[in-house]
Amino acid sequence: MVRHDLPASLVVFLVAVPLSLGIAVTSGAPLVAGLVAAVVGGLVAGPLGGSVVQVSGPAAGLALVVAELVRTYGWRATCMITLAAGALQLVLGAMKVARTALAVSPAVVHGMLAGVGVVIALAQLHVVLGGKPQRSAVENLLELPNQLVNNHSHAVAVGVLTIGLLVLWPRLPRVNAVPAPLAALAAASLAAGLLGWDVARADLTEGFAAWVTPEVPRGDWHGIAGAVLLVALLAGVESLLCSVAADRMHDGPRADLDRELTGQGVANIVSGGLGGLPVAGVIVRTTANVRAGARSRWSTTLHGLWVLLFAAGLSWTVTLIPMEALAALLVFIGARMVNLGTMRGLHGHGELPVYVLTMGAVVLVGLAEGVLIGLGLAALLALRRLTRVSVHVRLEPDDRWHVVVTGSLTFVGVPVLSENLRAIPARAAVDLELNVDFMDNAAFEALHGWRLEHERAGGTVSIDEMHAEWYTSAARGTRVSAAKTPPQAPERWWLPRAYRRGGPLSRLPVRHAGVWVPPEGGESGAVPDLVAGAADFERRTAPLVRPFLTRMARTQDPSHLFITCADSRVVPNLITASGPGDLFTVRNVGNFVPRHGAALGDDSVVAAIEYATNALNIRTITVCGHSGCGAMAAVLSAGVKTEGLPGLDRWLRHGDHTLARYIGATPSDAGEGPLDHLCRVNVAQQLDNLRTYPEVAARELSGRLELVGLYFDIASARVHILDEEGFSPVGAGSH
Structure with a gap:
């Protein structure tokens, strides 16, 4: 692990230091508070958290909340709020409620982060342009043209240089080993020092001597309790979503979300107690950690140690960094928080309005208000989806009316249902198909009333329910379960x-x-x-x-390559109870596998084997023969049955090894005829043919691949499996 985690920890450290300083600036907190949070995120959240690769520390998504708390209660009281929020997270983690946090719509979370990014970028852009941030995002936006026209100081040059390097650095060859934020801040500091630019400097000369202890906030306890809850929930949800995202980036152990929430709680208790910013899982640092090759918790833990050593011995170097460069870094981070890839994904699921509204409300109204507005819209859209119903009515050529009702049939859909049913003429024959997963009493009353009226007028109504019998049960007066039933x-x-x-x-x-x-x-x-x-x-x-x-x-991810005969009576998905995506299937006459390098090779079968083993990384290859196989009958006929079929005659030469094996085999005592005996022998031979492929043989030898032989007896509908003693029925003796 050391050879992977040690270099990864250094990469994360180089990314974490400038980001932590920048987030402290935009939060209105002392610079050392950002480093304290980074140290605690590594040394506390790292070993205690539920994800082996997630990196915790000060998060940009919490910057607006912290900035507002600092303005309202002061920095020391904000530290106490952070400590209390950690205690609340610890309790929630102990109660095993972490999975519940994932019920929050990701569109709201991503929209909130995007809105925070816009607010941060607008505020810090004024610093880059040599001015001062205004009191709100709207005022920052209105004041921006004046800043662009009138300010052309050295601060602008530092900001432009920093942002330019942040954009171009990842595109430069052979420099990716140095993180872009570190390179940009180093270049800006060097340029400002060599050219003598008049810029403001970061001040960290006191190092950890600037620590402050938390104090109890003064003011309305309702507001303080709300602040604790807000910090706990925002930091917790961001950390849990980051853990879920991190699981998609690596192949190691999956995250324990309850442990992650507990670890974040302990980290926030420690960070608040030591005068640090709130701690949360951070996707930027986590991504850098995984891409650098981290394998275990040692990487994130060691990164915290490096930050601690830096703050203790090299904090004086921070004074070389222009504040305008840190502001430019925050502008870049804020802009990156508006993720176009996320927007495209949400658009595909119809959740883009939630994202856009949440982002806009955070920018225009405020963080808490924006989140509540986003949650409200998400709830309305979910309710709309849950109660959505579609009714299709058409006249069939046999003068029967076909009505299909799909969705959740509730009182909300009664007007649509009634309008469509009224369009059906009296005395008509109606086939009503109910493909609904729920029906409430109002919908039943409307549907049942129409049916009785239609039948009294001389019509007929035939009802077919594809899910549980909502209508039938209600008509009988029996209890209908309120839980949705799986589709049939x-x-x-x-x-x-x-x-x-x-x-x-x-x-x-x-x-x-x-x-x-x-x-x-x-x-x-x-x-x-x-x-x-x-x-x-x-x-x-x-x-x-x-x-x-x-x-x-x-994409497809099957676990089985299934080679079987083209016979129409053999249905692979039916006899293996498989669904879409389970089987990568090859079918040919006789379920043959040409031997590797054979003169009569078949590129189609070879291509399927190569693709399945190398590209799909399948774990099982199954050869399935069947009783009464026409190809085997043709092989037994020695060419008599293939006269006039030259292509088939050439193909059946792949059965020569099967025929030779059959001739040399011990006669079967299972009471089967020669044809079915040959069909079984053919399965065993094709498995041997598979082993002539070097890749298949190597994978089987190493245990990464299993070869299986099956035989389907059509008449009895029984599947037999090949073992060392021959074929035996699958599940024999168990019913």
């Missing part, structure tokens, strides 16, 4: 089409090339079954599978 798959989806004639699929008309085509058994020109099946999938199954297919749309 379309009825008898696994049956062959010949067994589904007359069911809902066969009645489904399809609009093809602008013309309604009647169902099978109707007028001439019936649509092929597959087209009708695709329409049935769109109508019934797609809404059920769309949520997780959307999540896996950009």
Whole structure:
């Protein structure tokens, strides 16, 4: 671990020092308070926290809260509020409520951080331009044109140089080992010193001698309690979200969120007691830690030690840094907090309005008010989604009306439902499909009343419920569970089409090339079954599978390569109870695997094996044969059954090794015929053929890959697995 964590800790230290100083400046706190928080974040939150790679310290997202507390209560009282907030976090962590914090909409959190970033950038931009920040973000924005026109001092040169290096440094080759903030501040300090620029300097000459002890805040206790709660929740939520994000960056142990919240609580108690800023998990430092190769808590712990040594022995170097350079660093950080990638992700989920409104409210109204406004909009949108209902009515070619109701059927959707149902003529035959996950009493009353009225007028209503029977249970007067039920798959989806004639699929008309085509058994020109099946999938199954297919749309991560025969009776997902994304499947006549380097090789199968092992890193390769295989019958016929089929005849030569193995094998005593015996032998041979591939053999030898042989007996619908003693039924003896 040392060879990874030691250099990573140095990288994080170089990033943390300038950021901690800059956040202290914008918080209105002493510069040493930022270093105290960085030390505590490393030495306390590091070993006690729940994430092995997360780096804690002063966070820009809390800067506005701290600045307001300093203005209202003073710095020493703010330290006491930080200490009390840590105690509250410690209690919440002990109560195991960390997961609850993740229920806060990320759109609100990201919008809050973006709003804080805008406020920080606007305020510090005035310092960069040689002026002073105004009292609010709006005033800063209104005053900005005057600052741009009238101020052209040395401060502007320092700010422009700092921001320019922050932007360009990551794009310069071979310099990424030095963090951009450190390089920018060093260059600005050097330029200001050599050129004799008239700039303000940071003052840390007293080092840790500037420590202050916390004192009890004076004022309305309601406001003080609210401040404690605000700091605890904002720091806690930011830390937990950072932990979740950190888990996506590394392959080590997953974060324990309750432990993380407890560790943050202890760190804030210590930081507040020592006169430091509030501590939280910081995504910038955490990202730098992971990218530098950190493997354990030692990295973040050591970074705290380096900050402590720096403050104790080298704090005088801070006096060389122009304050305008620190302000420029904060402008850059604030602008980066408005993350376009986050906005694109939220837009895809329809949550961009929450982000934008929260950000705008934080900028224009205030932090606490902006968060509350964002939470309110998020709650309204969630309520709207939860109560959203869609009603589709169409007339089928057989003069039946088809009504599909989808979503949560509550009193909110009753007007839409009633309006659509009133459009159906009296005495009409209606097929009503309820694809709803909840139905309240108001919706039931409206639907049931319409049904009774429609049937009294001479019409018919047939109701089909795809989820739990909300309507049926209510009509019987039985209790309906208030909990949502999982969706049910379309009825008898696994049956062959010949067994589904007359069911809902066969009645489904399809609009093809602008013309309604009647169902099978109707007028001439019936649509092929597959087209009708695709329409049935769109109508019934797609809404059920769309949520997780959307999540896996950009990438696949199967764990199995499944090689089986092209026979139409073998359905891999059916016999293995697998779903989308589980199996990487290769199908060919006879489930052959050409031997590595064979003269009659097949690039298609070879390509699939190479891609599955090297790109997808699959963990199992399964070869599945089946009874009554036509390819094996052709192999037994010695070419008689492939006359006139030259391509098939060449392909079946891959079965020569199978045939030779069959001839030399002991006759089967399982009561099976020669054909089925050959089918089983073929599975074992194809597994041996797989082992001729060096990558497959190496992975199997190292335990990273398992080869499995299956045999599907079609007549009995039984799956058999190959072991050292032969094939035996899967699950034999357990029912």
